Amino acid sequence: MLRQGAAIAELARHGYDGLLTLYRRHGPVFTLGAGRHGYVYLLGPEANRFVFANTALFRTREAFEALVPVDGPTSLIVSEGADHRRRRALVRPALHHRRVEGYVRTMAESADAAIDAWRPGDRIDAYQVFRAAIRRGTVRALFGPRLAADADFLGDRLQPMLDVIDRMPQALRAHRVLRTPAWRRAMAARRAADERLYAEIARLRGEARGGTDPHAVAPGDGEGDGDGGGARGGHILADLVRARSADGAGLSDAEIRDQAMTLIAAGYETTSAALAWTLHRLLTTEGAWRRARAEAERAGPPTAESLGRVPYIAGAVNEALRLHPPAAISARHTAAPFTFAGHRVPEGATVVYSPYVTHRLPEAWPDPLRFAPDRWAEGFRPAPEHFCPFGGGAHRCVGSAMATTELVVTTMRVVARATLTPETREVRPRGLTTMRPAGGLPVRVTSVRPG
Numbered sequence: 001m002l003r004q005g006a007a008i009a010e011l012a013r014h015g016y017d018g019l020l021t022l023y024r025r026h027g028p029v030f031t032l033g034a035g036r037h038g039y040v041y042l043l044g045p046e047a048n049r050f051v052f053a054n055t056a057l058f059r060t061r062e063a064f065e066a067l068v069p070v071d072g073p074t075s076l077i078v079s080e081g082a083d084h085r086r087r088r089a090l091v092r093p094a095l096h097h098r099r100v101e102g103y104v105r106t107m108a109e110s111a112d113a114a115i116d117a118w119r120p121g122d123r124i125d126a127y128q129v130f131r132a133a134i135r136r137g138t139v140r141a142l143f144g145p146r147l148a149a150d151a152d153f154l155g156d157r158l159q160p161m162l163d164v165i166d167r168m169p170q171a172l173r174a175h176r177v178l179r180t181p182a183w184r185r186a187m188a189a190r191r192a193a194d195e196r197l198y199a200e201i202a203r204l205r206g207e208a209r210g211g212t213d214p215h216a217v218a219p220g221d222g223e224g225d226g227d228g229g230g231a232r233g234g235h236i237l238a239d240l241v242r243a244r245s246a247d248g249a250g251l252s253d254a255e256i257r258d259q260a261m262t263l264i265a266a267g268y269e270t271t272s273a274a275l276a277w278t279l280h281r282l283l284t285t286e287g288a289w290r291r292a293r294a295e296a297e298r299a300g301p302p303t304a305e306s307l308g309r310v311p312y313i314a315g316a317v318n319e320a321l322r323l324h325p326p327a328a329i330s331a332r333h334t335a336a337p338f339t340f341a342g343h344r345v346p347e348g349a350t351v352v353y354s355p356y357v358t359h360r361l362p363e364a365w366p367d368p369l370r371f372a373p374d375r376w377a378e379g380f381r382p383a384p385e386h387f388c389p390f391g392g393g394a395h396r397c398v399g400s401a402m403a404t405t406e407l408v409v410t411t412m413r414v415v416a417r418a419t420l421t422p423e424t425r426e427v428r429p430r431g432l433t434t435m436r437p438a439g440g441l442p443v444r445v446t447s448v449r450p451g
């Protein structure tokens with residue numbers, strides 16, 4: 001029998017580990033809270049499979065409504081049905097892995113620029129350092145060289161927006177209704193960022209009409225194997241402006257704005273958190289940094305080819321995503337009543353599923369708390385319901401190739417160029433929309449090599 005007070009106290013005290021405890025005590029389905037503020041937890045591999053497979057039972061719009069003030073009403077994450085399929089088919093080719101390979105150099109340069117500033121003896125917060133580097137790299141890949149000059153401007157505008165949405169929906173609603181200073185800052189930032197974005201979209205449309213775009217890309221060819229242009233250069237915003245469905249229809253300016261903003265908002269905090277967790281684990285696991293460094297040195301500088309020669313680093317990234325999934329929980333709104341594991345879940349409920357809980361279950365992962373990059377040895381493919389840092393089903397992360405590439409490339413550069421000593425071995429998680437290290441990742445630079 002679940003006692004509400006005790007269960008809520010468990011979550012308040014132990015966060016995501018509390019959720020794991022509640023799963024062990026109460027099984028894969030339980031409800032906390034009542035009415036509009038209640039949450040139905042659907043936990044574990046079977047629950048993931050159920051949520052990912054039954055698209056018609058679940059809606060994201062109501063569950064992610066809190067993102068609309070930043071991401072916009074046509075963002076993929078709040079789109080449903082035919083609109084979602086159309087928008088996703090137009091966005092996906094721009095983020096296909098072959099397209100992403102074109103950004104490897106930009107990503108490596110961004111990491112190198114951050115490392116170039118280090119001197120032996122420096123004490124730095126590696127999380128913040130790479131957060132800024134990833135922000136710059138993401139803006140560059142998304143918006144190309146012209147807006148890259150504005151990367152810091154856009155990044156600075158973005159931060160108040162991301163801060164305001166990293167809250168429980170009720171708290172966010174209060175900010176909006178009360179027009180708090182944080183809310184007003186976020187909206188002013190949004191207006192400034194939108195102005196630049198719309199100007200750039202108009203410029204790209206002009207270029208496309210005049211046929212002068214040197215980065216012309218093929219129209220996207222849908223969900224399967226779309227390739228927006230491979231290594232031909234260009235950037236994602238240009239791809240979005242040019243993308244056409246089979247019937248010739250493209251995305252409106254507002255749709256492009258919303259997808260672009262969503263890609264930054266969904267991509268940058270999550271990827272920076274995952275990088276911090278990867279470095280933390282490599283620094284605090286005996287021999288791991290040395291092994292990663294030896295591998296990165298053998299592989300040479302990051303390129304589309306050398307990325308295939310770093311299985312230990314790729315395994316370390318996967319292990320960090322498993323043990324510390326930045327999207328530790330995610331939510332859905334139920335579109336119809338259903339029964340799962342003998343429990344009746346009503347229409348209109350908010351359902352929470354959790355990659356964090358799943359990734360730490362011994363039923364799914366032998367010795368689950370051990371950081372073991374070698375478990376990802378060639379050929380290992382966990383079931384999607386066992387490993388879901390990028391979610392699953394119709395709304396599975398469209399930027400997963402970009403994220404993993406960025407994580408592997410940045411890790412290759414850091415381990416190859418720097419020796420770092422962790423200032424702390426205990427790093428606690430915080431954050432609701434993105435699980436990140438609470439106190440950052442404080443390290444001392446022991447040595448650094450030229451790039």
Ligand code: HEM
Pocket residue numbers: 076077078088095262263264266267268270271274325326327330331388389390391392394395396397398399400402403
């Ligand atoms: C380590 C980094 C990342 C993690 C852990 C992550 C995680 C996720 C998860 C869990 C979802 C699905 C939410 C759900 O269905 O419940 C999602 C969706 C999404 N992600 Fe990511 N993400 C990451 C990086 C990125 C990047 C780099 C981009 C873009 C460049 C991106 C863009 C998106 C978009 C647009 C969606 C919505 C897709 C849709 O609704 O069709 N993400 N992400």
